Amino acid sequence: MSTHEHQRIEIALQPKPLPLARYILSPTGHLAQCETLPPLNRHSLVTLADPAALRQPVNYDSDTARDAAAHLLGYAHEFSTWKPLPASISIPLLEADTRTVSTSTWNLMPGLVLTYRTPFEAVLESDIDEWTLTPALATRWARALLTLAAELDHANAVAAHAVLANRGGTRSTDNIRGWLHRMTEDDVTNEDWFFHALRDVLGTEDNIVRDGTLTAALNLANPDEPTSLTDLLLLPAGTITHLDAATVIKRLAIHYGLPLYLWTAENWYLATHIGEPPLTEQEWLRFSRTAELDNFGLMIEQLQRDGTGLDFQLALVQAGLLCRQCDCRITGDIADTFGHCTDCLPPDRDTALAVALERGCPVEPFDEGISSHDGDPGDPCSVCGLPLPQAD
Numbered sequence: 001m002s003t004h005e006h007q008r009i010e011i012a013l014q015p016k017p018l019p020l021a022r023y024i025l026s027p028t029g030h031l032a033q034c035e036t037l038p039p040l041n042r043h044s045l046v047t048l049a050d051p052a053a054l055r056q057p058v059n060y061d062s063d064t065a066r067d068a069a070a071h072l073l074g075y076a077h078e079f080s081t082w083k084p085l086p087a088s089i090s091i092p093l094l095e096a097d098t099r100t101v102s103t104s105t106w107n108l109m110p111g112l113v114l115t116y117r118t119p120f121e122a123v124l125e126s127d128i129d130e131w132t133l134t135p136a137l138a139t140r141w142a143r144a145l146l147t148l149a150a151e152l153d154h155a156n157a158v159a160a161h162a163v164l165a166n167r168g169g170t171r172s173t174d175n176i177r178g179w180l181h182r183m184t185e186d187d188v189t190n191e192d193w194f195f196h197a198l199r200d201v202l203g204t205e206d207n208i209v210r211d212g213t214l215t216a217a218l219n220l221a222n223p224d225e226p227t228s229l230t231d232l233l234l235l236p237a238g239t240i241t242h243l244d245a246a247t248v249i250k251r252l253a254i255h256y257g258l259p260l261y262l263w264t265a266e267n268w269y270l271a272t273h274i275g276e277p278p279l280t281e282q283e284w285l286r287f288s289r290t291a292e293l294d295n296f297g298l299m300i301e302q303l304q305r306d307g308t309g310l311d312f313q314l315a316l317v318q319a320g321l322l323c324r325q326c327d328c329r330i331t332g333d334i335a336d337t338f339g340h341c342t343d344c345l346p347p348d349r350d351t352a353l354a355v356a357l358e359r360g361c362p363v364e365p366f367d368e369g370i371s372s373h374d375g376d377p378g379d380p381c382s383v384c385g386l387p388l389p390q391a392d
């Protein structure tokens with residue numbers, strides 16, 4: 001969600017009165033009326049409960065932030081309209097002036113800063129002991145408090161979700177999947193499209209959760225890097241590009257041994273065929289979400305089934321999981337099996353290795369002779385893992 005969209009999120013709130021007066025701001029964020037002001041005063045005044053304790057932060061929680069916002073909005077409304085308070089006022093959230101992964105900061109006025117710190121801390125810090133409550137400040141303060149309350153509520157929701165998942169030992173989607181699975185088996189209905197649609201929805205849901213978790217983990221490694229996580233989800237639209245995501249995915253793929261080919265805007269086809277300017281992030285998303293590109297996985301799978309993809313059999317032989325001679329399933333390290341079953345090599349270890357080396361390296365095409373292997377004398381062959389003989 002972009003900054004622009006965030007600005008458009010409106011919250012309906014029941015405004016509460018805050019008559020013209022001097023107020024004491026308590027350490028819990030409550031505005032307590034301490035003296036009425038003569039009508040000469042155009043604006044209310046806000047004084048810290050204990051000016052001696054200047055810089056002692058005022059602490060909000062979600063409820064006190066909303067309550068204070070309701071009073072501040074009521075004040076601003078009455079000031080500008082001189083009309084009774086309506087049942088509710090719609091007010092847009094206020095983008096934080098600074099938002100990192102761990103904090104959101106609103107500079108309300110010089111010397112007055114509202115800060116949300118993950119997970120549950122919300123404080124108003126002040127360098128001044130008294131200030132004038134103009135309607136503009138009241139409105140800005142109220143909007144910031146409402147946004148802060150939303151941050152706190154969101155943090156609570158995330159925490160509750162995590163705790164429940166942890167206690168239950170299961171993700172929310174697992175149960176639904178199980179249910180879906182049983183429904184399919186029972187063949188209760190023939191409306192296949194319904195199940196397909198629902199599975200797609202669940203798959204998307206899973207991806208969102210995974211993306212969010214991954215991104216949060218990445219960002220937490222650099223907590224003070226500025227981000228524009230302007231929505232109240234952990235989706236960093238706008239800061240992390242598809243190229244960043246691709247880099248992470250590639251690293252994960254290498255680490256976990258997942259064969260992977262990624263298309264990005266740096267793809268050779270795009271580089272040679274579209275010319276300048278290169279695709280922007282938005283243009284890339286439009287391109288990658290087309291119906292045609294949606295067929296990527298299907299296309300690879302089809303090539304594989306047609307026999308025009310990778311040679312899985314050869315890979316299994318290279319990995320020492322099938323015998324190089326008879327294709328039967330074998331287990332154990334290549335240094336022990338020499339890539340063969342026990343029937344296909346003589347029992348003597350030295351002779352066995354010599355025979356295995358001489359049969360050739362399972363590269364494409366299968367070559368014969370000891371020279372077909374690749375690597376330095378004494379090291380394992382870089383393709384098939386057989387220990388190469390020491391140099392004479």
Ligand SMILES: [Zn+2]
Pocket residue numbers: 323324325326327328340341342343344
């Ligand atoms: Zn064999």
Ligand SMILES: [Zn+2]
Pocket residue numbers: 360361362372373374381382383384385386
């Ligand atoms: Zn080899």
